[in-house]
Amino acid sequence: MLPRHDILNWLGEEDPQRLDALWARADAVRRESIGDEVHLRGLVELSNHCVRACGYCGLRKANRRLARYRMADEEILDAARRAAALGYGTVVMQSGEDPGITADGLAGVIRRIKAETGLAVTLSLGERSMEELALWRDAGADRYLLRFETSNRALYDRIHPPVNGARSDRFALLAALRGLGYEIGSGVMVGIPGQTFDDLADDVVAFHELDLDMIGVGPFIAHPDTPLGRAATAANVDGQIPNTVDMALKVIALARLVCPHSNIPSTTALATLDPERGRELGLLRGANVVMPNLTPVKYRALYEIYPGKACVGETAETCTRCLRGRIESIGRRIAAGPGPSRRFVERATTGVMS
Ligand code: SAH
Numbered sequence: 001m002l003p004r005h006d007i008l009n010w011l012g013e014e015d016p017q018r019l020d021a022l023w024a025r026a027d028a029v030r031r032e033s034i035g036d037e038v039h040l041r042g043l044v045e046l047s048n049h050c051v052r053a054c055g056y057c058g059l060r061k062a063n064r065r066l067a068r069y070r071m072a073d074e075e076i077l078d079a080a081r082r083a084a085a086l087g088y089g090t091v092v093m094q095s096g097e098d099p100g101i102t103a104d105g106l107a108g109v110i111r112r113i114k115a116e117t118g119l120a121v122t123l124s125l126g127e128r129s130m131e132e133l134a135l136w137r138d139a140g141a142d143r144y145l146l147r148f149e150t151s152n153r154a155l156y157d158r159i160h161p162p163v164n165g166a167r168s169d170r171f172a173l174l175a176a177l178r179g180l181g182y183e184i185g186s187g188v189m190v191g192i193p194g195q196t197f198d199d200l201a202d203d204v205v206a207f208h209e210l211d212l213d214m215i216g217v218g219p220f221i222a223h224p225d226t227p228l229g230r231a232a233t234a235a236n237v238d239g240q241i242p243n244t245v246d247m248a249l250k251v252i253a254l255a256r257l258v259c260p261h262s263n264i265p266s267t268t269a270l271a272t273l274d275p276e277r278g279r280e281l282g283l284l285r286g287a288n289v290v291m292p293n294l295t296p297v298k299y300r301a302l303y304e305i306y307p308g309k310a311c312v313g314e315t316a317e318t319c320t321r322c323l324r325g326r327i328e329s330i331g332r333r334i335a336a337g338p339g340p341s342r343r344f345v346e347r348a349t350t351g352v353m354s
Contacts, residue, residue, distance in 0.1 A: 001208050007204045008197060008198070010253075010254060012197060019246075023253060023284065026285050027286065029256050029260050030260075033342065034288045038290060038327050038334055039089060039288065040088045040090075040320070040323065040335075041291045042088045042091045042291075042292060042316070043294060044079040044295055045094055045293075046070065046076060046098075047101055048066065048068055048096050048299075051097050052163055053161050054226075055159040055160070055226060056192065056226055057226060058226060058304045058306060059304070065225055066304065070100055071299065073109050077109065079294045082316050083119060088119070090120040090142075091121055091122070092122040092123075093123055095126070097163075103136070107136055108139075110136055110141050111139050121143070122143040122144070122185075123145070133177060142183060143183040143184070144183075144185065145186070146170055146186055148187075148206070149189055150192055150203065151203050151206045155195060155199065183214065185215065187216035187255075188200075189219070189243075190241060191219050191240075191241045191247060193240070195220075195237075203251070205258070207259055211343060213262060214264070215262050216264075218268070219270065223304070245270060245273045245274045249281055252285055252286045261342035263288060266279050266287035270282050271310035271311070272306070272308055272310040279323070280329070280330050292320055293311055293312075293316070297313070297315060
């Protein structure tokens, strides 16, 4: 693996010419280990109800300014059918941490999606109980996304306080998810107030140590109705990581170098900070996945984890057309099929569940 001090040096590198070497290396590793295909994952934002108090996220329970919604089963099924009709291989169901999404209710929806469409199903529903995660896996869910957000424990505890006194341990949950047979995805925000270069180097090392199937990385974007959004610059520290597109791109490129076979999305947060080129730059510097939004338009603006989210007004069809154009403009092509992570397939065939 790339030594930690090299990771740290790259994170601090600002010379555009020297950075070109990092971009080229990440792109070459992506091409050799994954190829030119880009997977589309249709994102359905099931609910913006949330019991948590995360300092960064606009869905936090205490945000009274947000009207709350939860999609009906039939609406979710319709979105999944649309994903299949548009040729996507995967549907990603994401939400706030919402007990109103019940274990049995969602298991039924997962079973119907699998039976009707055969799509791969990815869940990103926050920290749920082992029983629920096992039930959803039995119902056919394939993958689970749970970012650890930062590997600095003290910073994590500050921005992601416990609910009902229960200590949040996303590393333990990721291990449990792997044990249940899920493909596991995690990742971080880049430029969280209080996050240092050392912290971010540790995050990249953790991607490798966790042997992640999927790695999601995006810049932190301040939301004015959150404690961290309001405090943003006041909470900055010495050696503060800037929440810029370039810094997020460095982390994507480094993620590709330390996890050559993982699936890495070019995230919406990147496209939000750089609507013109964000998506393409992610794909050119290590990423191989994009996640077009399939949430019904009437709910889109309400899933406001951060403000100004890219593509909020677009229908699934316009979003697909736009992304297809962007992907083809850089000489890449859209993949067919569910697109599991190569690491997952390797581990499954060698029988090693490391
Ligand atoms: N409730 C789920 C899904 C949260 S939204 C969960 O907690 O896992 C998915 C991701 O959006 C989060 O993991 C976080 O990394 C990112 N996110 C949340 N607020 C953000 C902000 N203000 N800026 C940038 N990314 C943010």
